[in-house]
Amino acid sequence: MAERKVNATSTQVAKLAGVSQSAVSRAFTPGASIAESTKRKVLQAARKLGYQPNAIARSLSTKRSKIIGIVIANVTTNPFYPEVLDALSHRFQQRGQRVMLFVVTRDQNLDDILPQLLEYRVDGILLTAATLSSAMAHECSRLGVPVTLFNRSVPDTNASSFCCDNIEGGRMAARLLMESGHHQVAFVAGSRDTSTSLERERGFREELKKHGLEPYIEMGKFSYQGAFDAARKLMRLPKSPDAVFCANDIMAIGVLDALRHAEQKKVPEEVSVIGFDDIPMAAWPSYNLTTIRQPIERMIDSAVNDLLDRINQNTIVSKQELVRGDLVVRFSTKLPSGLSSGYVISTSETRNV
Amino acid sequence: MAERKVNATSTQVAKLAGVSQSAVSRAFTPGASIAESTKRKVLQAARKLGYQPNAIARSLSTKRSKIIGIVIANVTTNPFYPEVLDALSHRFQQRGQRVMLFVVTRDQNLDDILPQLLEYRVDGILLTAATLSSAMAHECSRLGVPVTLFNRSVPDTNASSFCCDNIEGGRMAARLLMESGHHQVAFVAGSRDTSTSLERERGFREELKKHGLEPYIEMGKFSYQGAFDAARKLMRLPKSPDAVFCANDIMAIGVLDALRHAEQKKVPEEVSVIGFDDIPMAAWPSYNLTTIRQPIERMIDSAVNDLLDRINQNTIVSKQELVRGDLVVRFSTKLPSGLSSGYVISTSETRNV
DNA sequence: AAAAATGATGAATGCGTATGCAAACATGCA
DNA sequence: TGCATGTTTGCATACGCATTCATCATTTTT
Numbered sequence: 096m097a098e099r100k101v102n103a104t105s106t107q108v109a110k111l112a113g114v115s116q117s118a119v120s121r122a123f124t125p126g127a128s129i130a131e132s133t134k135r136k137v138l139q140a141a142r143k144l145g146y147q148p149n150a151i152a153r154s155l156s157t158k159r160s161k162i163i164g165i166v167i168a169n170v171t172t173n174p175f176y177p178e179v180l181d182a183l184s185h186r187f188q189q190r191g192q193r194v195m196l197f198v199v200t201r202d203q204n205l206d207d208i209l210p211q212l213l214e215y216r217v218d219g220i221l222l223t224a225a226t227l228s229s230a231m232a233h234e235c236s237r238l239g240v241p242v243t244l245f246n247r248s249v250p251d252t253n254a255s256s257f258c259c260d261n262i263e264g265g266r267m268a269a270r271l272l273m274e275s276g277h278h279q280v281a282f283v284a285g286s287r288d289t290s291t292s293l294e295r296e297r298g299f300r301e302e303l304k305k306h307g308l309e310p311y312i313e314m315g316k317f318s319y320q321g322a323f324d325a326a327r328k329l330m331r332l333p334k335s336p337d338a339v340f341c342a343n344d345i346m347a348i349g350v351l352d353a354l355r356h357a358e359q360k361k362v363p364e365e366v367s368v369i370g371f372d373d374i375p376m377a378a379w380p381s382y383n384l385t386t387i388r389q390p391i392e393r394m395i396d397s398a399v400n401d402l403l404d405r406i407n408q409n410t411i412v413s414k415q416e417l418v419r420g421d422l423v424v425r426f427s428t429k430l431p432s433g434l435s436s437g438y439v440i441s442t443s444e445t446r447n448v
Numbered sequence: 449m450a451e452r453k454v455n456a457t458s459t460q461v462a463k464l465a466g467v468s469q470s471a472v473s474r475a476f477t478p479g480a481s482i483a484e485s486t487k488r489k490v491l492q493a494a495r496k497l498g499y500q501p502n503a504i505a506r507s508l509s510t511k512r513s514k515i516i517g518i519v520i521a522n523v524t525t526n527p528f529y530p531e532v533l534d535a536l537s538h539r540f541q542q543r544g545q546r547v548m549l550f551v552v553t554r555d556q557n558l559d560d561i562l563p564q565l566l567e568y569r570v571d572g573i574l575l576t577a578a579t580l581s582s583a584m585a586h587e588c589s590r591l592g593v594p595v596t597l598f599n600r601s602v603p604d605t606n607a608s609s610f611c612c613d614n615i616e617g618g619r620m621a622a623r624l625l626m627e628s629g630h631h632q633v634a635f636v637a638g639s640r641d642t643s644t645s646l647e648r649e650r651g652f653r654e655e656l657k658k659h660g661l662e663p664y665i666e667m668g669k670f671s672y673q674g675a676f677d678a679a680r681k682l683m684r685l686p687k688s689p690d691a692v693f694c695a696n697d698i699m700a701i702g703v704l705d706a707l708r709h710a711e712q713k714k715v716p717e718e719v720s721v722i723g724f725d726d727i728p729m730a731a732w733p734s735y736n737l738t739t740i741r742q743p744i745e746r747m748i749d750s751a752v753n754d755l756l757d758r759i760n761q762n763t764i765v766s767k768q769e770l771v772r773g774d775l776v777v778r779f780s781t782k783l784p785s786g787l788s789s790g791y792v793i794s795t796s797e798t799r800n801v
Numbered sequence: 802a803a804a805a806a807t808g809a810t811g812a813a814t815g816c817g818t819a820t821g822c823a824a825a826c827a828t829g830c831a
Numbered sequence: 832t833g834c835a836t837g838t839t840t841g842c843a844t845a846c847g848c849a850t851t852c853a854t855c856a857t858t859t860t861t
Contacts, residue, residue, distance in 0.1 A: 102569075102591060104846090104847055105847065105848060106848095114810080115810070115811045115812075116849095117810070117811060117812080117848095117850080118809090118810070118811080120847095120848060120849055120850085121809090121810090121850095123848095124849075124850095127849095127850095128808065128809060128810085129809070130808080130809060130810085133810085145587070147563060147567055148847085148848075149846090149847055149848070150567040150568045150569070151507045151508050151513060151569050151848095152508050152816090152846070152847035152849090153848055153849075154504045155502075155504050155505050155508055155815095155816050155818090155846090155847080155848075156816055156847080156849045156850080157849065160504060165549075170530045170533065171527075171531050171728075174524075174527065174530075177530045180523065181523050184549060184550070184551040185551065188550070188551075193548055193564065194548065194550075195515075195547065195548055195549070196537060196547045196549040197537070197541070197547075198534050211546065214500055214501065214502070215503045215504060216502060237498065238455060319728070319732070352732055355733075355734075356733035356734065375524075375672070379672070379705055380708075380709035380710070381708075381734050381735075382734075457816090457818085458817065458818065459817080467840080468840070468842075469817090469818080470819080470820080470840070471839090471840070471841080473817095473818060473819055473820085474840090476818095477819080477820095480819095480820095481840085483838080483839060483840085486839080486840085501818075502818070503818095504817080504818090505816070505819090505846090506818055507846095508816090508819095508845095508846050508847065508848090509817080509818045509820085509846055802861100803860105804860080805858100805859080805860070805861095806857100806858080806859070806860080807857080807859080808858085809854105809856075810853105810855080811852105811854085812851105812852090813850100813852090813853105814849100814851085814852105815849090816846105816847105816848090819845090820843100820844090821842105821843095821844090821845105822841105822844105823841095823842090824840085824842095825838100825839080825841095826837100826838080826839070826840085827836100827837085827838070827839090828835100828836080828837075829834100829835085829837095830833100830834090831832100831834090
């Protein structure tokens with residue numbers, strides 16, 4: 096059982112292999128100038144000692160931590176975000192970056208979190224479902240740390256951002272509802288201070304207005320329960336809505352459950368419901384939710400590529416990308432006469448702003 | 449607009465403040481021996497330069513990274529795990545630890561992931577929904593890195609582990625089903641190689657056996673869809689089951705949907721369904737799932753405390769904790785004659801093994 | 802065969818911080 | 832005033848690696 100060795104260092108490996116510490120370093124640096132023979136010697140000695148390069152020391156030396164800071168919210172309340180996190184994590188992983196994670200709650204101030212990331216000299220920062228203060232944005236750019244926003248639109252910063260075209264999504268929802276003959280519609284918002292919710296609302300309103308309609312607005316707090324309660328309020332209205340568009344799927348599902356189980360309403364016969372995101376649950380037979388799908392994989396790919404490019408090429412130019420969502424028509428909405436049942440998915444596209 | 453300063457160092461701050469670099473270091477080290485007056489000078493200079501200590505350098509020097517490695521699986525397929533992640537992340541956060549995250553898929557080998565964590569000299573490792581090879585366990589203990597398993601039972605390692613009492617949970621499910629007069633039951637397993645699923649199955653079988661019953665077993669692959677398919681298979685059986693116990697809630701929900709929407713079965717009138725975890729969805733009116741609740745917060749608290757204690761006190765003793773779950777009776781199961789409708793929650797307790 | 806180019810190697814240094822140690826200083830007490 | 836005690840301070844060094852530079856060994860060129 097012999098050894099009680101702990102974290103061998105490159106110097107120890109060097110001694111055992113009969114070479115210099117530099118040689119050990121080179122053996123573990125792809126593309127470094129080192130003879131095949133000495134490399135073998137080094138690796139053998141390394142194995143014997145259970146040596147593994149110390150990434151902390153390397154980071155200090157290279158001034159690259161190979162760590163990406165990810166800040167994410169709503170992980171437990173919206174199944175959309177675990178998917179985002181999963182995809183992000185895998186992408187960075189396979190691109191050789193580690194992930195330092197911060198899960199934040201709505202009331203947590205990002206300005207307290209970011210310094211903790213910067214402390215570790217992360218190579219880049221990815222924020223999702225979180226808004227960046229301009230002070231912090233400035234701080235990041237001062238430090239040369241690229242920032243990418245996912246699913247939040249930019250203030251005036253030079254952070255990149257990758258979003259679904261929320262305004263157009265709102266319009267699509269409005270069009271579908273109007274084409275299928277609804278006259279009194281409602282919007283269940285997430286909150287008053289989130290770009291996603293505001294933009295979806297805006298597109299929805301705009302399109303409705305063209306036809307002289309105006310939606311009720313109710314707060315759903317971005318949660319199942321909040322939307323459940325919102326739906327009940329809507330149904331108490333003198334002229335209750337015959338269609339409800341929700342700022343995301345989880346709220347749409349809350350509305351659906353409220354309508355069916357608390358209000359004894361038939362969906363879609365009496366009330367249509369439409370969501371946003373297309374989370375897996377939306378396709379479950381209990382819900383069969385009509386929704387606007389966010390092309391998550393594509394968006395994540397772009398976001399990750401952009402961030403890594405800016406890190407590696409030291410590019411300063413940031414990018415604002417808007418990705419068109421797909422309308423997925425299921426059975427929570429009445430069908431417009433022109434459409435047959437089942438799926439109808441509009442083609443999607445990516446647009447640079 | 450002046451400065452284009454980038455990442456000031458303690459030496460620069462020292463110069464500006466007219467003190468030594470040591471003084472700067474001490475100003476940022478709680479409890480260090482430094483006069484109040486010089487501390488003020490330092491902090492002022494630091495603010496002026498936008499200085500923030502470099503955690504990487506500190507880690508190298510102190511041999512403490514203040515980073516916890518978290519490995520987690522099933523983040524997108526089981527809502528239970530985002531909750532776990534959220535709780536873990538917050539606890540570590542408020543205890544001054546950062547989190548390095550690895551999201552793994554079932555087919556990914558942990559033995560490829562752990563080295564990536566060890567490379568960064570994480571202070572501790574928390575694995576959830578992931579199994580540790582004994583080689584890697586040995587490697588960690590060799591390096592003095594404490595490991596904690598959450599929701600997986602230990603092989604023979606000296607890793608700590610925090611689990612729900614799955615066997616007892618299985619028994620509780622069996623008892624409830626038998627008391628409410630079921631005669632042909634089934635178990636929808638997750639997989640054949642996961643302790644949680646196996647233990648829940650074992651407890652379930654044991655208790656049934658006492659009364660001469662034996663369950664059908666079907667694989668649900670730990671997913672909604674897998675369980676959906678499993679339920680359909682079960683219903684094709686010559687003597688189809690009148691009750692189904694699932695290794696977790698997400699599968700129970702898949703079974704429920706299959707029964708109601710694909711098999712036109714009434715739940716609980718024709719078939720009872722019972723799950724495990726008590727994820728938020730279980731309480732939704734569409735499902736109203738009877739289940740065994742895992743006291744997540746309590747378990748996480750214990751796990752985090754244990755891991756941090758072992759890190760700080762350099763304790764070697766690991767801990768195996770088994771937490772009793774609570775039976776939450778909702779409306780997906782027929783009620784035994786003794787019980788009235790609504791909730792029945794058994795008291796829970798923690799047991800050390 | 803000599804000169805030039807190429808490749809491999811090790812010594813030395815730097816990355817930014819923490820900390821042991823000894824010196825300097827302040828304080829209390831007799 | 833003198834000495835003992837306690838507090839601050841700076842110097843020097845270590846942490847583990849990457850990398851520059853000069854040196855030396857090898858190969859290629861003419």
